[in-house]
Amino acid sequence: MGRPIRFVLNGAAHELPADTDPTLTVLNWLRYHRRLTGTKEGCAEGDCGACTVVVSDLADGVVRHRAVNACILFAPMLDGRAITTVEGLGREGALSPVQQAMVDTHASQCGFCTPGFVMSLEALRRAGGPTDADSLKDALAGNLCRCTGYGPILAAGQAMGATEGDDGALRAALAAIRPTEMLTLEHEGRRFFAPRSADELAGVLEANPGATVLAGGTDVGLWVTKQHRVLETIVSLNDCADLKAVDDLGGAIRIGAGTRYADAHPALAALHPEFGELLRRLGGLQVRNLGTVCGNIANGSPIGDMPPALIAAGATLVLRKGSARRELPLETFFLAYGKQDRAPGEFVEAVIVPKPAAGRIFKIAKLSKRFDQDISAVCLGLSVGLDGDRVTDARIAFGGMAATPKRAAACEAALIGQPWTAETVETAVARLGEDFAPITDMRASADYRLEAAKNLIRRAFRESTGAERLRDLAAVTHG
Numbered sequence: 001m002g003r004p005i006r007f008v009l010n011g012a013a014h015e016l017p018a019d020t021d022p023t024l025t026v027l028n029w030l031r032y033h034r035r036l037t038g039t040k041e042g043c044a045e046g047d048c049g050a051c052t053v054v055v056s057d058l059a060d061g062v063v064r065h066r067a068v069n070a071c072i073l074f075a076p077m078l079d080g081r082a083i084t085t086v087e088g089l090g091r092e093g094a095l096s097p098v099q100q101a102m103v104d105t106h107a108s109q110c111g112f113c114t115p116g117f118v119m120s121l122e123a124l125r126r127a128g129g130p131t132d133a134d135s136l137k138d139a140l141a142g143n144l145c146r147c148t149g150y151g152p153i154l155a156a157g158q159a160m161g162a163t164e165g166d167d168g169a170l171r172a173a174l175a176a177i178r179p180t181e182m183l184t185l186e187h188e189g190r191r192f193f194a195p196r197s198a199d200e201l202a203g204v205l206e207a208n209p210g211a212t213v214l215a216g217g218t219d220v221g222l223w224v225t226k227q228h229r230v231l232e233t234i235v236s237l238n239d240c241a242d243l244k245a246v247d248d249l250g251g252a253i254r255i256g257a258g259t260r261y262a263d264a265h266p267a268l269a270a271l272h273p274e275f276g277e278l279l280r281r282l283g284g285l286q287v288r289n290l291g292t293v294c295g296n297i298a299n300g301s302p303i304g305d306m307p308p309a310l311i312a313a314g315a316t317l318v319l320r321k322g323s324a325r326r327e328l329p330l331e332t333f334f335l336a337y338g339k340q341d342r343a344p345g346e347f348v349e350a351v352i353v354p355k356p357a358a359g360r361i362f363k364i365a366k367l368s369k370r371f372d373q374d375i376s377a378v379c380l381g382l383s384v385g386l387d388g389d390r391v392t393d394a395r396i397a398f399g400g401m402a403a404t405p406k407r408a409a410a411c412e413a414a415l416i417g418q419p420w421t422a423e424t425v426e427t428a429v430a431r432l433g434e435d436f437a438p439i440t441d442m443r444a445s446a447d448y449r450l451e452a453a454k455n456l457i458r459r460a461f462r463e464s465t466g467a468e469r470l471r472d473l474a475a476v477t478h479g
Contacts, residue, residue, distance in 0.1 A: 271356065
């Protein structure tokens, strides 16, 4: 038996026993074990935000607050952290600033989604984030309101005021429960490990090569809540502090396996604005506060947003098994649907992303039914080098077009050595049919995907030559 799960719940220290079910979701624990029913279940897949809670942790002496979805967060992932639910707001019968702002602006209609909105705004307020209209829309993109009451809710965000206090009491409470050793749990023969370092993680995975590796849980959580899978052994990398770094290597950045999207966002956006916009649309803030860049890669989904962009940038992957490491181009990691070049006991330790060279054309485009927080129908990453007006090299990758994220080899070959002109681009996009035979599914038809892929490359060309800007200017002038 291991030690208990220790955390802070609404300001008070709390423990769960070492035989806690490893895949007990925080949502179910709150509602059915603690009767804290203000946290609602809307979708059980991290889409609607009704279950939003604030999770806080201590890093380098600073308390950091994040809005997360309780429905896909496993209870052991609370270890060493604090969780605040809507019941934990306000004191002695008085409403919190966010709650009062929601009342004052008449921002609640049916009320089902209201606790989630309150907690998303509370996380933003505690973190001291901006509350201009655009920032609020980003912060609340992961919360859905069926009653379409977004206007008053945004007004509440602008009226809630700045954070108060310095988190001193919470800092002390978190320091008191700070873990020093690996968390191990066992429940009815199923086990959970949360190593404290990459070295410890490597050792646990060597001893348990068939384990499920848990990063953010934005996919693994759905395996439990939607597919009802029984996960025999889970190894979490969430507590490996040395896997959460983003390092500047000079000509590239190195993103550790534990780095969440939200934490990687500044560094990737600094590489190129297109990365920043892709991450902003990748999911709601709650998803970006849990999900990791490397977890998205390791999952190997053909419709994951990050791989096409990273492949276009020339990213390499660092894999580790025990003390042995190997690097490989990211595009070679994906072998077939659901199959990656990763041996039992081996894990993705980092991804290395080169900085785009000056003058290089670099474009990322995502097509989805919903602008925010939706899975791609087609996703493009394009990087083209020019010498004068002639193409020297090209890296074009798509998601949603094949069983894996894949480069468009025939299309690339038609570009290399040719002038960067509309005629060359037309010749190149005509060859996409040699590279891809997309499927029809609920997100798009095969014909749509192929035509959309062609159009995304055409648009990248027009934008790179200024034709798109000139067309828009003409529309404004003559409109």
